Amino acid sequence: xxxxxxxxxxxxxxxxAALEPSLERLSMERDRVLNEVGQPVEHVYLPIDSILSVVVxxxxxxxxxxxxxxxxxxxxxxxxxxSRFAHERMLVQVAGDAWxxxxxxxxxxxxxxxxxxxxxxxxxxxTTLQAARAAACNALHPAEKRLCRWLxxxxxxxxxxxxxxxxxxxxxMLGVQRTTxxxxxxxxxxxxxxxxxxxxxxxxxxxxxxxxACECYAAIQESxxxxxxx
Numbered sequence: 001x002x003x004x005x006x007x008x009x010x011x012x013x014x015x016x017a018a019l020e021p022s023l024e025r026l027s028m029e030r031d032r033v034l035n036e037v038g039q040p041v042e043h044v045y046l047p048i049d050s051i052l053s054v055v056v057x058x059x060x061x062x063x064x065x066x067x068x069x070x071x072x073x074x075x076x077x078x079x080x081x082x083s084r085f086a087h088e089r090m091l092v093q094v095a096g097d098a099w100x101x102x103x104x105x106x107x108x109x110x111x112x113x114x115x116x117x118x119x120x121x122x123x124x125x126x127t128t129l130q131a132a133r134a135a136a137c138n139a140l141h142p143a144e145k146r147l148c149r150w151l152x153x154x155x156x157x158x159x160x161x162x163x164x165x166x167x168x169x170x171x172x173m174l175g176v177q178r179t180t181x182x183x184x185x186x187x188x189x190x191x192x193x194x195x196x197x198x199x200x201x202x203x204x205x206x207x208x209x210x211x212x213a214c215e216c217y218a219a220i221q222e223s224x225x226x227x228x229x230x
Contacts (some may be wrong), residue, residue, distance in 0.1 A: 003060045005099060005226070006072045007123050014114040020110040022101050030095040030164070033044040034075070035086040042084075043100040044076035045069075050096030051157055054131075055089045055172060064138065064175040068093060068133040068150070070157030072224065078124045080106040081117070094154070126227045133216050133223070141214040144184045149192070150174075150211035153220070155203055166199045188212070207209055 005010050008016070008023075028050055035041055037057060045052060047141075050101040052069040066088060069075050075090055080103050110117045137146055150173055154163050170181040193209055195202040203209060212216070 003046075003099060003112060004048045004071055005074065007046055007074050007077070007119065008099060010119055010228075012115060015109065015113050015119070018113065018116070019101055019105065021051070022105040022129070023099050025097060025099055027097050028092045028095060030092055031134065032092045033087075035090040036094065037086055039086050040084045041079040041086050041103055042072055042077045044080060044103055044106050045090075046074035046099040046101070047071050047157075048097040048099065048159065050092055050098050051154060051172070052094035053091050055091065055170070057089050063089070063103075063172055065173040067127060067134055068153065068173075069127060070154075072157070072228075073123045073127050076103055077120050077127070079103055079107075079109060081120060081124075093169055094158065099185075101173055120139070122227055126224045129223045129227065130220050131204060135219050137216040138175060141175050141216065144187065145212060145214035146216075147181075147184055148172055148209050149217040150186075151201065151203060152206075152209055152213055152217050160206035161203045163201045163203065164199060165201055 011019070025048075034045060034052070047070050049071065053065050054067050054069065054075065055063045056066050057063045078087075084103060106120075110120055113178065137149065146211050147170065151163060155161065167178045167181050170185075171178045174181065185201070187195065188194045189196055193203075193205045193212065195204055
């Protein structure tokens, strides 16, 4: 069986057998908050065609996205090996399906299997590398290039030229005001790179989008490949 999630599909038969009885497939609506700061991470979520957003929330309510997680990995993998409590908000950015497994089940399975532990660590490393690169990108690169990077990553995860987004998500992801998002999207639309309307972005010119994106898109793709395939 193919689970359409890289973490699950990379497991050997013995490790999969330990998790399969507890796996649950669920459909998740956009903006659903799955974990809040300070809450225990009771389930590990493994996207199929949904995308999760992990957000850092400041005391004044300001927030910025630290990373997104799609079918290449999952949320809560490290929580199965260490602290169970969330230090970020995690929500559904793009609606769709995901697998979930109780964190204690994954923890116990990993305790009994060095191979599963290695797979957990590799996927957690890949996610951490993305977060580190996103932090540098947010500090050093202009918002338009960061938006192009994010659109490319989202299209890769969805296999679709249409990316369902809202201005609220885009402003959180970029750490800018909605008016800035409107200006950037309008600029890309004028160049016929995208078509933006009613919370949906249609990617019309992928090569132009790649040319517009900063170096971080290629860097994230390459580092993820190296970590997961090494």
